[in-house]
Amino acid sequence: MKHRSPPKAVVFDFGGTIVAGNGFDDIRGNRRLLELCTSNPHDADEYRIKEEALRIDAELMMPLRDNNLDFSIQLFQHLLYDGLQMKFSVDPQEMELEFWKSATDYRPMPDAATMLDSLRRMGISIGMLSNNAFSSETIRRELARHGLDVYFSFIVASSEYGICKPAKRIFDIAVAKTGCARADVWYAGDIFAVDISGAHAAGLTPVWYNPQDKTPDADIGHISVRSWREFIGIVCDEH
Structure with missing residues (x-):
């Protein structure tokens, strides 16, 4: 041009x-957050958490993206973990960061x-x-x-x-x-x-x-x- x-x-x-990403391992991310969990009354494991996250994504996130709208991971985690009645020892920003560090793998x-x-x-x-x-x-x-x-x-x-x-x-x-x-x-x-x-x-x-x-x-x-x-x-x- x-x-x-x-x-x-x-x-x-x-x-x-x-940067180039080498996949997105949400199971590893979930496992890391389970290490920081202080209350898990329904004994949700990393796979149960993923199932619920996929439901939320299909119900809410995909329609938003189709209209060029977006939703933060902190709000997503709030919706996800409150629904499962889970509590954590760290604040939302730290939860986001810990999930990222475990779930992602980037290189320049x-x-x-x-x-x-x-x-x-x-x-x-x-x-x-x-x-x-x-x-x-x-x-x-x-x-x-x-x-x-x-x-x-x-x-x-x-x-x-x-x-x-x-x-x-x-x-x-x-x-x-x-x-x-x-x-x-x-x-x-x-x-x-x-x-x-x-x-x-x-x-x-x-x-x-x-x-x-x-x-x-x-x-x-x-x-x-x-x-x-x-x-x-x-x-x-x-x-």
Whole structure:
């Protein structure tokens, strides 16, 4: 695509873009929270908890997502565990974090750190916008594990706003946080229908992180890159 202007800010997706996830093990997460449980009158084990979580997800979460709405993991856990009459020795934020640490396994995408460092040295503002039930605090902690948190001036987690990509309003929030004009903001993500279509509709320059060189879902203007090295080359050319 013909770029309207070089980026003054680049906003990134989280999973599948800056980091790669090696599955989501909710059973391990449930087991960790059971270690912190102080009252479990129905003797719910990790599998019973998962069954109830799946029911809540089907009844409430999926209809919300279909309408670009979101729900935080803390509210989800409140609904789940109060329904099972379970109590815990830690507060909701700590429950969220302990579940995350046990259920998830992330690693940085190849050359992500090098790319982020290059952007920072060019004076380009860097942010993150993620469709994520977990909080920006938890996401930042994960980035910190890999030495990547220092690059991000802000993190917008959809669950903290109740709306998710591809809704335009969540992109508007990210643009506002950059402090830049919309035309100067690029958005990079890996899911075409959510990240690229959403960014395009919001008036940002979409960058599709597309290592497998997939075919676009729609004929809309975007930049496609197979690696972060390729991306930084494009940014350097624009500057």
